[in-house]
Amino acid sequence: MDTRYILEQTSVGTRVGGADFNYRPGRSVLCDTRVPTAEKNGPMPVYTHGPVFYKLLMDGGSVSGVKGEQTSPKGNGRILHEMEKTGLGEQKDTGSSGILKRASPTHCPGTNGQSPGVFMHLDIRNPGKQAELANNFRAAQEWIIPPSEIQPLPSSHIPVPRNRKPSGHADKEVMAATVLTSLSTSPLVLNPSCAPPVTEPGSRAWKDVLSNSYSSSTSGNWSWDNSDQSVPSTPSPPLSNDTNKNFPLLTPGDDVNEDVPESTHFMFEDPIPRKRKNSMKVMFKCLWKNCEKVLSTSSGIQRHVRTVHLGRNTDSDYSDGEEDFYYSEIEINMDSLTEGLSSLTPTSPTTCGPPPVFPPPLTAVPHSERINMNSSHSPTPTLLSQSAPSTLCHIRTDHAYQGPVIQVRTVSIGEKRQPAAITHSTVIKNHALITPAPKSAPGTRKPRGEAKKCRKVYGMEKRDMWCTACRWKKACQRFTD
């Protein structure tokens, strides 16, 4: 369980994703893993420009943390303790954060100033500061994201990795198709919510959505994500329909029932990453609104479009090429597919059912990662459509853990946070962030304080002079340790 672990987890997702996304390795994911955690506030873009954000995040909690630690006499748990008692949740992580802070400069080139450095200081635990820094963040965002990638749409907040592999043949086709269709009065245009972006409608949209869901998985920023996703302007493939409120792009696929195993596979697969060849199978998916037909041959899909949607003669094989605009290639990772089938568990992925199935903390993130990375190729909505709902649930579950996260009980007073290498502190922090508030393990009692308590000081005969806590046989409030 260390940074390496996360990286590995990351690579899982990448692999599973079929690499088509080209979310090259951990980097982006890695940062994503934590980004969200920090994104408690508002619609802050989640940047997958990996290293940067990741580090920023690490810094995130440090600011106040440093203070806390520095002001408190080393070894004296008192301050921390009292902070804890006063309920300054945001300070609780201070200890480790401070460590992080100190370590971060090493990993964050050019962070001292503003720009990236700025939102490196975003403190999740300090909403105020967050807000204050939001602007800087936005400024920084331009610094990081080339203007060319900044789009006005909400979904544009989710960056697409620059190094993304140029979309394949299918995407070009789709792009062309999109352009053309947008010029005509094609069904694609008729539905405003379907108006695809100029580039790679399916791919982009899905990436966006997935990024969203992914990031949210860790950020717990669901309010934003949801709203974002439900925004009509969110690019989506034509097949989206209104019934998908939470996940506009996720339509219950009925044609491709591999969905189920697929998602299951992603959800339950062994997190240990193993390199494997992808055996991708090209399928052809109908892009017509509300149609999710997926066929294995282009001729088949053409015929489908021609006959079903264009109302052409069924018998005639004549094609004027218009069908091409209404379907696109998708690649399906047969490996994952088959694996998913074989590892299919009784648990239906569509059921939000048993979130507990996931060992909550450390595997939670990877799960969502996988889901994210999974979006192997551009328009594979149906592939994911069914996994998505569970993703939602799952993510929510994660989120649930994040609630306590912030209030994670600090290490007991006695424990001193070890100044450690950044990786180590990261681990600690992550753990703290992801692990549900450790209910003070049974048997671990607060070490008995040295100070004399009311009982001892005043004696039984002056019980009325005791503090109430003492009277109630609770931890003395007057003579705290």
Add this chain to the structure above:
DNA sequence: CCTGCCGGGAG
């Protein structure tokens, strides 16, 4: 044993 106080019950 004494002491501190957690966990839980009663009102």
Add this chain to the structure above:
DNA sequence: CTCCCGGCAGG
């Protein structure tokens, strides 16, 4: 919530 107390655990 307040108030109380059984009972555990450290000393």
